[in-house]
Amino acid sequence: MQLLKKRILTDGKTISSEVLLVDSFLNHQVDPQLMREIGEEFARIFKDAKATRVATIESSGISPALMTAMKLGIPMVVMKKSTSTILSEELIQTPVHSYTKGTNYQLTTKRRFIDPGDRVLIIDDFLANGEAALGATRLVQRAGAQVAGIGIVIEKAFQPGRKRLIDAGFKPVSLAAIARMDQDEIEFEE
Ligand code: 5GP
DSSP states (O other): OHHHHHHHHHHOEESSSSOEEOIIIIISSOOHHHHHHHHHHHHHHTTTSOOSEEEEETTTTHHHHHHHHHHHTOOEEEEEEESSOOOOTTEEEEEEEETTTTEEEEEEEEGGGSOTTOEEEEEEEEESSSHHHHHHHHHHHHTTOEEEEEEEEEEETTSTHHHHHHHTTOOEEEEEEEEEEOSSOEEEOO
């Protein structure tokens, strides 16, 4: 998505060769117009996926996921990052490791917001090691639902997330895939 790539080049900041800061339009301050364009692009890509719900991981996935759900005319479910395991019949949880933060959390959703038979389109802001996206697929499957697709705003293609998702049987689609980056340069995949 050219508009997104241009924005990453203009406003993205590499804080190392591994971590990209996009806090001026996606992670902290949010550009609603860009999010709308992103939602429209995901809705176009996944128009034949027969999704019945969009799911995302708090908090930075919410803006693109909401815009996608709005365009597709279906609800959006937020998977929360709880730090504790709360024993409740209503919840579905799976452990996820965050390499960026060096922490573990329980990815959590309420069972009643994903029905058996649902087709869930997972949308997230970044794909790095694939931990978050794989956790989201586990929750969907544990709810008895199917993964209708995985849409990622920014993929760091030099990290193993894509391969791990493909090995698990999924086909992630990203709007901007970064082949490599350093302090001075960000290079996208073709
Ligand atoms: P993964 O689970 O694929 O390793 O990482 C995905 C999650 O980590 C994303 O939801 C995002 O919140 C965070 N993340 C990973 N890499 C980056 C990065 O380079 N920049 C930012 N802002 N977040 C990242």
